[in-house]
Amino acid sequence: MSIVRQILEPFGKVTKLSIKDNFCLYEAKYTFLSSAPLDRLKETLEIHLTRLNQSGVSVVITVYDNNPIRISSDNLGSLDEKVGLIVDELVYLEGDVDIEIRIDKEESVNLNIFDLSVFVEHIDSLSLQENLEAWSKFDLSTPFSVDVWEDTEPFTTESICFNSVFPNVNGKSDAITSESCKLDKLGKVEKRDKCGHFANAAQFNFIPNDFKVCCDKNKQLKNFFNGLFNSFLIVYLSDFSSISGDTIKYRLKGYKLLSGSVDFSDLMEHDSSELSRIYEWTYLEGNYTDKIGLARNIISIHLNGECILSIECGTSDSVKSGYDLYLKDNVKQYIEIKNKISDFLQSQSDKALDMTKSMFSMFKTGLWTFTTFFITVFLLRVVNKGTLSGVFGFEVYVVSLLLIVISFIYLLISVMEINSDRNRLIEKYSDIRGRYKDLLDKADLDKIIDVETVSLKERLYINKKRNRYILMWIITNLVILIAVSILYCSSAGSNVERDIETEKVNNLNGLEVFTSKIPQEDEVIVTSQEHDVRVESKLEGQESKPLTEVSSASGLDLKSK
Structure with missing residues (x-):
């Protein structure tokens, strides 16, 4: 069944003269007998022209006689008049009459085909570049329907569906809806441009899937679309490619440089299963940059000749195996990087511990300085004087205060130093993160080193330790200050008592001198109460007198004693 045949049916037996069917125009020329009955011509034309008009095509039927009569689908109001003229004219004609059916497809959203075999002959006559220019006029980002106005077997690619407009016995079309057209076409184009250059990219925004055959009941269409499919497989796997006329040129940089050109006729018959599997694996998921680089390397060393079409069977498996090894190496490198970061974190933690230990060492050094000083002072004083009395004098007290002041200055310097080291240590965490941000995923890097x-x-650990040592340092200095002050006050009191005892001893020494001058026959008793020393005579009749009086009588001067 064909809509053209249905239109010509009222004209009886027709003879085909010529048919042309392309992307823009359908034009068919026939002859019919002037004696044709023309039964139901008006009704037939009205039904079919209305349907064609609704599909977006414009139809003009011309009957050639002495005065050509044209019937247009855009002016069905004059259909009665036109049919009447044809009937009237045929009465006076004998023999064959020419009729032409011209259908303009430019305004239609879909592609309309009225004679599929003629259309296939047309696309076969075009070059690769011309075919792509024709198909580029249609939007293949969503399933694109090609309406075939005759009975035909369904044929589909992942983006294009050739469907007959006539229903089958079940009232349904045989078309297969392509779900793959929902693929992220734009994403694949961006990946291609990221690692390759297609010279015709501005003209032909296709992906290989657009032409990948799904239902291949029409052999002629199958070969044609297989050629387009293979062309874009080469485009999407090469570093550089260009299409000119019937030839595609390519350059592929792998372990070996592969460069050449392929004719469209060779691409139509080629089994592209290996290249197809490599393409699907490369562009489907995972790291595209790594995968395309590895695929190019493997392809370049798995060829039976110098052409990319001579790829060895099983190369796709080699590519996958190579990528698995590559991933293992990457995992090893990833583990090494992760271990390096872990070692860095551990070393930073050790540095934080060393920082607090260094402050504690400073504290011990200051404490040992005090200890050494006091031990030295006490030992020297005890050795020289043989007693602990009066060891801590004013000079020692002043030196002790000076050491305490120096200790506080030392504390301030230590705090400033540990704060500076702490800030520098914390800044290194940001530095190490910045160093690895280009190698690791941001989320993964945040997980490894937050x-x-x-x-x-x-910061909290260092501050806690620092504050603890500051408190110990201050308390120690205060304890030493209090202890030094107490020792100094005690030593000052001991010195006063020692001076009084010294004066008493001197007075007694003077008395011994005095008694040595008293006549031996006089027996005297010397007594002392407080500071009043008296001399008593044991001879009868002698009374006791104060030492001063006795000394005066004896001619001794004891005032200085």
């Missing part, structure tokens, strides 16, 4: 959390943790 700069904010780690920095806060180290």
Whole structure:
């Protein structure tokens, strides 16, 4: 069944003169007998022209006689008049009459084909570049329907569906709806441009899937679309490609440089299963940059000749195996990087511990300085004087205060130093993260080294230790200050008592001198109460007198004693 045949049916037996069917125009010329009955011509033309008009095509039927009569689908109001003229004219004609059916397809959204075999002959006559220019006029980003106005077997690619407009016995079309057209076409084009250059990219925005055959009941269409499919497989796997006329040129940089050109006729018959599997694997998922680089390397060393079409069977499996090894190496490198970061974190933690230990060492050094000083002072004083009395004098007290002041200055310097080292240590976390941000995924890097959390943790640890040592340092200095003050006050009191005892001893020494001058026959008793020393005579009749009086009588001067 064909709509053209249905239109010509009222004209009886017709003879085909010529048919042309392309992307823009259908034009067919026939002859029929002037004696044709023309039964139901008006009704037949009205039904079919209306349907064609609704599909977006414009139909003009011309009957050639002495005065050509044209019937247009855009002016069906004059159909009665035109049919009447044809009937009237045929009465006076004998023999064959020429009739032409011209259908303009430019305004239709879909592609309309009225004679599929003629259309296939047309696309076969075009070059590869001309075919792509024709198909580029249609939007293949969604399933694109090609309406065939005759009975035909369904034929589909992943983006194009050739469907007969006539229903089958079940009232349904045989077309297969292509779900693959929903693929991310734009994403694949972006990947191609990222690692390759297609010279005709501005003209032909296709992906191989647009022409991948799904239902291949029409052998002529199958070969044609297989050629287009293979062409874009080469485009999407090569570093550089261009299409000119019937030839596609390519350059592929792998372990070996592969460069050449292929005719469209060779591409139509070629079994592209290996290249197709490599393409699907490369562009489907995963890291495209790594995969396309590896695929090009493997392809370049798995060829039976110098042409990309001579690829060895099983190359796709080699590509996948190579990628698995590549991933294992990457995993090894990833583990090494992760271990390096872990070692860095551990070393930073050790540095934080060393920082706090260094402050504690400073504290011990200051404490040992005090200890050494006091031990030295006490030992020297005890050795020289043989007693602990009066060991801590004013000079020692002043030196002790000076050491305490120096200790506080030393504390301030230590705090400034540890704060500076702490800030520098925390900054290194951001530095190490910035160093690996180009190698690792941001989320994964945040998981391995969470700069904010780690920095806060180290800062709190260092600050806690620092504050603890500051408190110990201050308390120790205060204890030493209090102890020094107490020792100094005690030593000052001991010195006063020692001076009084010294004066008493001197007075007694003077008394011994005095008694040595008293006549031996006089027996005297010397007594002392407080500071009043008296001399008593044991001879009868002698009374006791104060030492001063006795000394005066004896001619001794004891005032200085």
